Amino acid sequence: DAKTTQPNSMESNEEEPVHLPCNHSTISGTDYIHWYRQLPSQGPEYVIHGLTSNVNNRMASLAIAEDRKSSTLILHRATLRDAAVYYCILNDMRFGAGTRLTVKP
Amino acid sequence: DGGITQSPKYLFRKEGQNVTLSCEQNLNHDAMYWYRQDPGQGLRLIYYSQIVNDFQKGDIAEGYSVSREKKESFPLTVTSAQKNPTAFYLCASSIASTDMYGYTFGSGTRLTVV
Numbered sequence A: 001d002a003k004t005t006q007p008n009s010m011e012s013n014e015e016e017p018v019h020l021p022c023n024h025s026t027i028s029g030t031d032y033i034h035w036y037r038q039l040p041s042q043g044p045e046y047v048i049h050g051l052t053s054n055v056n057n058r059m060a061s062l063a064i065a066e067d068r069k070s071s072t073l074i075l076h077r078a079t080l081r082d083a084a085v086y087y088c089i090l091n092d093m094r095f096g097a098g099t100r101l102t103v104k105p
Numbered sequence B: 001d002g003g004i005t006q007s008p009k010y011l012f013r014k015e016g017q018n019v020t021l022s023c024e025q026n027l028n029h030d031a032m033y034w035y036r037q038d039p040g041q042g043l044r045l046i047y048y049s050q051i052v053n054d055f056q057k058g059d060i061a062e063g064y065s066v067s068r069e070k071k072e073s074f075p076l077t078v079t080s081a082q083k084n085p086t087a088f089y090l091c092a093s094s095i096a097s098t099d100m101y102g103y104t105f106g107s108g109t110r111l112t113v114v
Helices: none
Strands: A009-013 A018-023 A033-038 A045-050 A061-064 A070-075 A084-089 A099-104 B004-007 B010-013 B019-025 B031-037 B043-051 B054-057 B064-066 B076-078 B087-094 B103-105 B109-113
Touching (some): A018 A033, A033 A061, B043 B064
Antiparallel strands (some): A018 A070, A033 A045, A061 A070, A084 A099, B087 B109
16 A cells, blocks of 8 residues: 555646645655646656655655655646646555546636 | 666457566666556555566455566566456566665556456
8 A cells, every 4th residue: 555645636726836746754864855746648748756855856846854754846837737636656656546636727 | 868668558368368567667776566456446465576587466466477587578468367357457567675765657558357
C-alpha cells in the first residue's frame, strides 16, 4: 500500500495558485518525496522531488515540513493544462490514487 | 531524444492467450519497472529490475512474467493465468534503484482482452 495520503480531488481557478497537500507520516530519513502528474491515457510525468529543503523548478515548488511528515506541491499560477492527477510518492514507488486537480477557466 | 518506448499503444487479445508488451529505453538507465493501472486507480507495481538478468516481484506479480536480457529492454508477458488482464500498462526507468533520481515513464499500452 502507498505510504502517502492525498485528497481525492481539488479545484482551482485559472491563474490562481494551487497548493496540493501530501501526508507521509511514516517517512524514513532516506526517503525522497517525489511528485508526478498524469494526464488521461498518458504515463506520469515528473514534476519535482526533494529530501529536506524546499525545492523550486520551472514547473512548481515543493514545500517540505520541518518534520518531513508532510509536503505541499505549489503551482504558482494554474493553467488549464495543469489539470491532471497529481501523485506524491516516496522511494518505494508505490502510488496511491493521487489528487485529481480540476482547473476552472 | 532519449526516452522510453512502449509498443503497441493499443493491444487486443482473446481470452486465454499470452501477450507480450514491449518496453525499450535509450536513457542508459539501470532500473526498469512495470505498473498496471485500472480506471480511476493509482499505479500498482508488477515487476522491477535493478540490473540486467535480475528482477523482483512487485505487489501484483501473479499472472505476469518478465525478462531483462538487455539493459535497454524489459518486456512484460501477460499470461493466461492473469484473471483480469484488461488494463493500462506503464513502463518506467530510473538511473539506479537508489531513490534520489527521478523516474521516466513511457506512454503506456492499453490491453483489452475479449
